[in-house]
Amino acid sequence: MTRYRAPLSDIEFVLHELCDLEGLSRLEHFSHAEPAVVADLLAEAGRFAAEVVAPTNQPGDQVGCVRHSDGSVTTPPGFKEAYRAYVDAGWGSVAFDPGYGGGGFPWLVGTALAELTSSANLAWSMAPGLSHGAIHLLERYGTEAQRDRYLSKLVSGEWTGTMNLTEPDAGSDVGALRTRAIPRDDGTWLITGTKIFISFGEHDLADNIVHLVLARTPDAPPGPKGISCFIVPKYLVDGDGNIGARNDVTCLSIEHKLGIKGSPTCVLSFGEGEGAVGELIGAEHRGLEAMFVMMNQARLAVGLQGLAVAERSYQQALGYALERRQGRAPGAPAGTHSLIVEHPDVRRTLLTMQAQIEAMRRLVYWNAAAIDRSLHDPAPEVREEWDEIAALLTPLTKAWCTDTGIEVTSLGIQVHGGVGYIEETGAAQHLRDARITSIYEGTNGIQAIDLVGRKLPMRGGAVMKDHLERIAALDVELADAGPELAGIRSELREAHAALVEATLWLASSAGSPTDVLAGATPYLRLFAMVTAGWLMARSALAAQARLDGIGDGSAGEAFLRSKVTTARFFCEQLLPPAVGLLPSITAGAAPLDAFDPETLAAG
Numbered sequence: 001m002t003r004y005r006a007p008l009s010d011i012e013f014v015l016h017e018l019c020d021l022e023g024l025s026r027l028e029h030f031s032h033a034e035p036a037v038v039a040d041l042l043a044e045a046g047r048f049a050a051e052v053v054a055p056t057n058q059p060g061d062q063v064g065c066v067r068h069s070d071g072s073v074t075t076p077p078g079f080k081e082a083y084r085a086y087v088d089a090g091w092g093s094v095a096f097d098p099g100y101g102g103g104g105f106p107w108l109v110g111t112a113l114a115e116l117t118s119s120a121n122l123a124w125s126m127a128p129g130l131s132h133g134a135i136h137l138l139e140r141y142g143t144e145a146q147r148d149r150y151l152s153k154l155v156s157g158e159w160t161g162t163m164n165l166t167e168p169d170a171g172s173d174v175g176a177l178r179t180r181a182i183p184r185d186d187g188t189w190l191i192t193g194t195k196i197f198i199s200f201g202e203h204d205l206a207d208n209i210v211h212l213v214l215a216r217t218p219d220a221p222p223g224p225k226g227i228s229c230f231i232v233p234k235y236l237v238d239g240d241g242n243i244g245a246r247n248d249v250t251c252l253s254i255e256h257k258l259g260i261k262g263s264p265t266c267v268l269s270f271g272e273g274e275g276a277v278g279e280l281i282g283a284e285h286r287g288l289e290a291m292f293v294m295m296n297q298a299r300l301a302v303g304l305q306g307l308a309v310a311e312r313s314y315q316q317a318l319g320y321a322l323e324r325r326q327g328r329a330p331g332a333p334a335g336t337h338s339l340i341v342e343h344p345d346v347r348r349t350l351l352t353m354q355a356q357i358e359a360m361r362r363l364v365y366w367n368a369a370a371i372d373r374s375l376h377d378p379a380p381e382v383r384e385e386w387d388e389i390a391a392l393l394t395p396l397t398k399a400w401c402t403d404t405g406i407e408v409t410s411l412g413i414q415v416h417g418g419v420g421y422i423e424e425t426g427a428a429q430h431l432r433d434a435r436i437t438s439i440y441e442g443t444n445g446i447q448a449i450d451l452v453g454r455k456l457p458m459r460g461g462a463v464m465k466d467h468l469e470r471i472a473a474l475d476v477e478l479a480d481a482g483p484e485l486a487g488i489r490s491e492l493r494e495a496h497a498a499l500v501e502a503t504l505w506l507a508s509s510a511g512s513p514t515d516v517l518a519g520a521t522p523y524l525r526l527f528a529m530v531t532a533g534w535l536m537a538r539s540a541l542a543a544q545a546r547l548d549g550i551g552d553g554s555a556g557e558a559f560l561r562s563k564v565t566t567a568r569f570f571c572e573q574l575l576p577p578a579v580g581l582l583p584s585i586t587a588g589a590a591p592l593d594a595f596d597p598e599t600l601a602a603g
């Protein structure tokens, strides 16, 4: 199997040319995040991901996790050692508050680091990934005492975090959850209930697990407005942050599942005995709002998973295509057997994978940089603008990058032919691992509803209008760029026009709320493809500008030319079919209403 290699050249290109890392490092908060320091950091992280984490990926899939009769869970061979090395090196703390032991780097840099570990081992990387969400929630909603007690251990990685939303009758409909929280005289709460599907709900990687749990307090109103959020540690923590007695949280079972087998997906029982002791975080009945901080960060992280697993799948497919010989490619001498990479159809598949990966990376990283600017730019109006952009992009990043990650990992199997379908090869694991990403953290259907229901109406539609204008404004630069980018320009214009038409249709009285919901998923895809196309076009412009003056046949020149090639392929060949989604978006609900599942089910 091809060894994982961190794609540092493209990552650095994106950081500098699209996300303006230099500009971010000029903000007071990130003044130490100089590009040269970030480059060294990523080079070292790339080595760590390739040498320490990546070798645990296939064994993790083959062996999986084991739950023992006492409720403890053992992770696959090598996971514990890799996690210990991760904590010792301080990788998890890079993008967090120096006040709690963090490195104070932008979330953009944390995103790049997370891409590397997620490509190396998607299942393993969920442990630190969930902790990052818990840290964000505690930073924003924890009291000073709570932050002091939990944050430094979570930032260092000595403890991990979980998010506990799902229950048997409360999946997408979180508001239906039934876990109870009863107040105690000392200000703490007793939590009772069962949560299902809790990732890393129990494991052997860390000394303590900080569960963030949604529950209902007595007399809470029904639905989402009655939900509160609680910190429920596996081991109780005293005022000085020391671990004490075991809390009443039990792992009843772990799931047997399609992929990410190294990530224990737990059924957790809170309060098998007296009740699990928890403390309220944030205001009572405002728990969903607090959890949304964790969920938005987690949605970006799941979009990143789509990119990361696609990258790993691509590297493996490319390695195979450069070794496997079959048939004779056009122009090859008679009697020879060509490498499959020489066949035009295989080249098309590989270039499709590469172009989609680059487009995903640009969308995810730009979203992460928007979050950094929304939090740390000195000007309130600039912070506000980036906050709106991040809110608009998050459902796109989550849903499109995970759908695309699944498509790319499927293509990765295709490049291998029959051996891709055989487990020993390892190509199938990437598709199995990728498959969950469109389901958890809000299914992609729910992301589409969020986009049309909550994000498009932001500021009376003006946030979307600004975004459409931002995309349209690139046309002038593309017009000046000469004939090489003319195809990008014309396809982006056409796709942009389709997106404008679709958006106006959704916003107009032509679409009833049901009509809008019926078109939400194809709309999200069109929107994401146009935004990705715009980012790819910017990438081509940046590469072309840097190419001016280089004609030395160097590796740097070849790299920049490859950016133009992939951007052209994305915009000229992958973007046009997205325009064909317009009729699905504007068809309304009538064709779906005509579908009668009961009659069909009756035979």
Ligand SMILES: Cc1cc2nc3c(=O)[nH]c(=O)nc-3n(C[C@H](O)[C@H](O)[C@H](O)COP(=O)(O)OP(=O)(O)OC[C@H]3O[C@@H](n4cnc5c(N)ncnc54)[C@H](O)[C@@H]3O)c2cc1C
Residues within 6 Å of the ligand: 163, 164, 165, 166, 170, 171, 172, 173, 196, 197, 198, 199, 200, 257, 265, 436, 439, 440, 441, 442, 443, 444, 445, 446, 449
């Ligand atoms: C491996 C794994 C790990 C997980 N990790 C965690 C975790 O760490 N913490 C946690 O809390 N949860 C976790 N989950 C749960 C996950 O977030 C839920 O499975 C997901 O939110 C969907 O809920 P559900 O499974 O109940 O599906 P349902 O909500 O029953 O949805 C079924 C289908 O109906 C659609 N649907 C539902 N409601 C609507 C609607 N209003 N409009 C349109 N379509 C709708 C959905 O899109 C989906 O296609 C995990 C799940 C898995 C499998």
